[in-house]
Amino acid sequence: MISPTENKQYIAENMTAPFNPDKQHTISGEASISGTGLHTGILVDLTLKPATPGFGIQFQRIDLPGKPIIKADCDNVTDTSRGTTLEANGGKVCTVEHVLAALVGMGIDNCLIEVNAAEMPIMDGSSEPFVDLVERAGIVEQDATKTWYSIDENIYFQDDKKRVDMVAMPAAEYSVTTLIDFNSPVLGTQHAGLKHVSDFKSEIAPSRTFCFLHELEMLLDNNLIKGGDLNNAIVVVDKPVGLVEMERLKKIFNKEKIEVKSEGYLNNVELRFPNEPARHKLLDIVGDLALVGYPIKAKIIANRPGHSSNVEFAKKIKQYIKKTKNTRGVPQYDPCLPPVFDLAYIEKKLPHRFPFLLLDKIIELSDTHIVGIKNVTFNEWFFQGHFPGNPVMPGVLQVEALAQCGGILAMNMSPDGTYDTYFLKIDNCKFKQMVKPGDTMILKMELSGPIRRGICEMRGTVYVGNKVCTEADLVAQIVKRNS
Secondary structure: OOOHHHHHHHHHHHOOOOOOOOEEEEEOOOEEEEEEOOOOOOEEEEEEEEOOOOOOEEEEEOOOOOOOEEEOOHHHEEEOEOEOEEEEOOEEEEOOHHHHHHHHHOOOOOEEEEEOOOEOOOOOOOOHHHHHHHHHHOEEEEEEEOOOEEOOOOEEEEEOOOOEEEEEEEOOOOEEEEEEEOOOOOOOEEEEEEOOHHHHHHHOOOOOOEEEHHHHHHHHHOOOOOOOOOOOOEEEOOOOOOHHHHHHHHHHHOOOOOOOOOOOEOOOOOOOOOOHHHHHHHHHHHHHHHHHOOOEEEEEEEEOOOHHHHHHHHHHHHHHHHHHHHHOOOOOOOOOOOOOEOHHHHHHHOOOOOOOOOOOEEEEEOOOEEEEEEEOOOOOHHHHOOOOOOOOOOHHHHHHHHHHHHHHHHHHHOOOOOEEEEEEEEEEEEEOOOOOOOOEEEEEEEEOOOOEOOEEEEEEEEEEOOEEEEEEEEEEEEEEOOO
């Protein structure tokens, strides 16, 4: 565990450092907390641990044989009746939403959560103890880009039976608005908003979970809240409470005195916000939507949300992202715009000539990527012998076209002189769609790392429209041409 001295030193060194939302983050050291599970009443130790870029958020049951890992993913949700439960690899973790919300709210992308029991500790019923835990551990920026996924169209979820409406709309950043209406004279109609994730710590994290007295009685009768206490939930009294019921509640919660305040809350504790219940519902959404598994930029509006609806909504968003994932970063080709390099320039740079020059023009160029165009016509020489009755461009020539495009990028970044590029290796090559006469191939090459000692590693993709036809990892050597 990180010591208080080390933590103070970390905060002092990093408190003025700007938080870069486009970089991945983890915690700088371990931090632990202990508490009781709300439903099981079992004491559990929870430890946050740093994780490598791309790890995501995962739970580990260190008390079970094999210490199974459970990924925070909506596909692993098995129950939403009294919180969100995940199951995988023979392990189960329950009531995960509050700790997940804290990690998202603090900008943590990669973290291992070790627990020695099934249920997360309820603490005070909010995310604030977990936010404090993250701050105690410290936050560190990682040398890895955070890939945001944008929503390009409205994604809807509706449950007419529960009167739930949820929508994710295109937006420049992640924000959430929640509306609740339980036909309760105590709560009334409430709404809460989170415009910026950076406000989560102060505006949302302290909001505690709540339930109605009639729900509490049902749970007590069925022994389903063994760890329940008036200090970890707000109890809304929605009906008159008699002396017999008061005496029963005193015994259950081991309190000398229980009273219903004029506002209609069983707790003697003041609300932290006038709309604390609505804010807690927003907190739950942030935690449950962490199960999408991808950081998203969208405006979320949710009317009467609950864990079941949140998870189903998360699945719809995840399905949308998976469906559109391959179209992210697809270059847009406008033949009316002048090229960066035309064919005459390409012929000066590349030693290739007919029939092996497979590049017509360059339309984008930076120090890390290049986009070229190859127009495929029926008159291509290779169609005479390659399926002449059903012409298909050979995959090997598609890869060659990528290599030529990458060669232009590599030579453009090299010192003055004339260079040739030679293949050293092709990995992970996949052919997904056929390229036929009339297609316009969009060739995109991206550097996988800096060019070192003349060795260039690139990721290549062939598109026709917004469809991926071919992709491969290419390694080439740049050699200066003899005069």
